[in-house]
Amino acid sequence: MTPNAASASSGPSRRSFLASTAVATAAVAGGMPLLAACGGADSGSREGTTSGKDAKKILPAYVASNVVTPDIPAKNGSPIGFTSKLDLTTLKTSVPKKLGKGGKVTIMSPFWGSPPKQDNPYYKGMNDLIGVDVVWQNQDGNTYDQKLGAVLASSDVPDVVVVPSWNMGGKIPSAIISKFADLGPYLSGDAVKEYPNLAAIPTDAWQRCIIGGKLRGLPMPQSYVTGIVPLYRKDIFDKEGYEVPRTADEFLALAKEITNAKAKRWACLDMKWTAWQMFGVLSGSEKPLGWNLVDGKMINRIETEEYLEALEWTRKLFAAGVVHPDALMGKNAPDPGPKFAAGEFLIYSNNISQWWSRTAEQATQNPEFKIWGMDVHGHDGGDPTVWAEQPAGIFAYVNKKASEAVIRDVLAVANVTAAPYGTKEYMMTNYGVEGTHYTVKDGVPIKTTAGNNQVMNAYVMVASPAATLAHPDFPEVTKAQVEWQQRMGAFTKKSSFFGQMITEPARYTNLSNDFEQLEDDITRGRKKISDMQQAVSDWKKKGGDQLRDWYKKLLDDNGSAAS
The missing domain is CATH 3.40.190.10 (Periplasmic binding protein-like II)
Incomplete structure (x- = not known):
């Protein structure tokens, strides 16, 4: 099983974002302001104005990661590609010190499959790496709409709620504005540099996170070139x-x-x-x-x-x-x-x-x-x-009632899950604990039964790195996939509402x-x-x-x- 960190999809089905057992991949995409979110269902509220200068004040600064150099750089909107074998002894470290302060963070997220128990070795390993006690409230992804609506209508909202763009119907958009925090003070402009892996997320993906004129979400990026x-x-x-x-x-x-x-x-x-x-x-x-x-x-x-x-x-x-x-x-x-x-x-x-x-x-x-x-x-x-498809499709939102300490712990989680391919943090996020969840044979990571059962669509939904394709078992496929999207990217046009989240x-x-x-x-x-x-x-x-x-x-x- 090999990583497929964001294989640009444009969606035959919502579940095709689970294209790889290594990592969840967004199939239905997204992109920028939720323009009709304030003042009722028919409002085209200017509170959502986030194009041009207004957006620049809100968006995080982009600082490309130099921790790992891809074998195939992105071009024309394509993912980056890695074709070389994996050597665990040369994995880079993208998070040199734990940013988490040991707090507890509850996260509600859609889940496709049977969720593992909370005390499993994967969750324990991730939480120890991050320095945060993440408690998962996994919900059936096939019926997530109903659960999401009920939770957001209640007073008992978890610290973090993951919302795919295809669940953005009904009253969900206005609930996001009323229930979730403005992350701008922590991430806008140069503030994001405290979290280097988040700073390396492409600006297009962040645009989608601006809702009601505020930066409210953490994105799972994907290539905007058709998949x-x-x-x-x-x-x-x-x-x-x-x-x-x-x-x-x-x-x-x-x-x-x-x-x-x-x-x-x-x-x-x-x-x-x-x-x-x-x-x-x-x-x-x-x-x-x-x-x-x-x-x-x-x-x-x-x-x-x-x-x-x-x-x-x-x-x-x-x-x-x-x-x-x-x-x-x-x-x-x-x-x-x-x-x-x-x-x-x-x-x-x-x-x-x-x-x-x-x-x-x-x-x-x-x-x-x-x-x-x-x-x-x-x-x-x-x-x-x-x-063009949208450059991000799944988002994590932080409860407006969360303390600064909780918000910082959430960002510590995201800074690890957004680590690039070729890092220790990426391997832990997408593969789990070596020997327990995967082994490496001839430079190719292979998941064990425990890995297939536990290392599933969870942490990657908090935030992910820039769109990435990596198949060390079939490098010729990786190369062909990326180059196909590069060629198609040369003929890709963006329609009027590219990059916007509109209800x-x-x-x-x-x-x-x-x-x-x-x-x-x-x-x-x-x-x-x-x-x-x-x-x-x-x-x-x-x-x-x-x-x-x-x-x-x-x-x-x-x-x-x-x-």
Whole structure:
């Protein structure tokens, strides 16, 4: 098991941020001020103004870490990469002295899996390293919305509460403003230098933590370059002489060549996510990212020609019979891994983390197996337009009632969990205690049973380092992943609300609910493109045009954080 500290995701599912057993990775991203958080659900309050000069007064100073030098530096918004073997004797120390003062800190966080007992060796080892007694109140991540709402509505709020961006609905934003502390006095400007690992977190990620005009959160950064990759069986492509397609038409022609239903081989799964990229459709991972100012007018992704063209192309794939039957099941389709490994289909779109995880799965049982990522091209073969995702997606907030001593202890926790790859603190945070939770063989850390059971999505959610990819067992995959994102980053644009945390007025909450199902109905031939055009027309009348005006005013009042 190898670290994948923030494998840039843009989200097929909320749980894909658990892409690595080594560390939780955010799949649904985030980015800057919560502009509609004060004064009721319909408010576009200027209290949230955090673009330009206002933000600069609030944001922590950025001081790049020089503790460890990555093998592959970040470029065009990519993660950093590490390809070398791990040598525990040369691990660096990024926190030379304990900053914790021995206090007790309670943290409520979502958890996917079975939470370990509080007195387990991992929690004990981390708390000793930090100098803080962290007591976890882990909650089921699948039902976290309900628990979060209940806790924030009560008077009994833990010292720290972790809130993923996808849980930012309803009254949660206003509760964050009323219940959680301003960390600005501890972190804004040069104050952050007391916590060097926090100072090394990219500014984009911190922007998302400004809510109601105050720096309230600690971020889990991620690359803003899309992490959705068209993955393919390179070994079979090489064997059969297939060439990676560069246009939408070439893809369809190749798919027809590959497909032989009688031999149980199809070209691909549902390629809708790749279609969005090929046709330059605005991101659908978060509502604000679906809006963009074009020639002075606010446009939503569903109103664009590119959106309809991407749906039509995806529909052609299904109509041609080149899509594996499992994809007809939509969200309920089984895990693609086994049938991809068996060669039943050769291409599918998914999170970049699967590039490594599929490689690791098949390494011993199927040595010929080679998964790789296709570069995304424009549908006509030209340069693509790929839209940026948000640069952070999970945040930790500190109780407003917390004393300065408790806040300092929380920051001591975060300064350890944000340690970069290649440090003792990173290894403890992501792997636990050597010998108990992991061993190292040929420079590759391997988790024990205790490691898999105890070192799970916990401390990393308090704060994490800059987006990082590191797979010492498959360095060629690390290199390929980072370089793929660097190439795609060169064609990545930031839409008008990149880097902002925005909660739409409550009356629009369900306005777009039916579009994903309609997309699937159209691509699978159950509905027509004209049905989508009608749905968009209805959407405008039911509130889409009013929502457009709301976003335009938001942009006029506060400006854009995209640069």
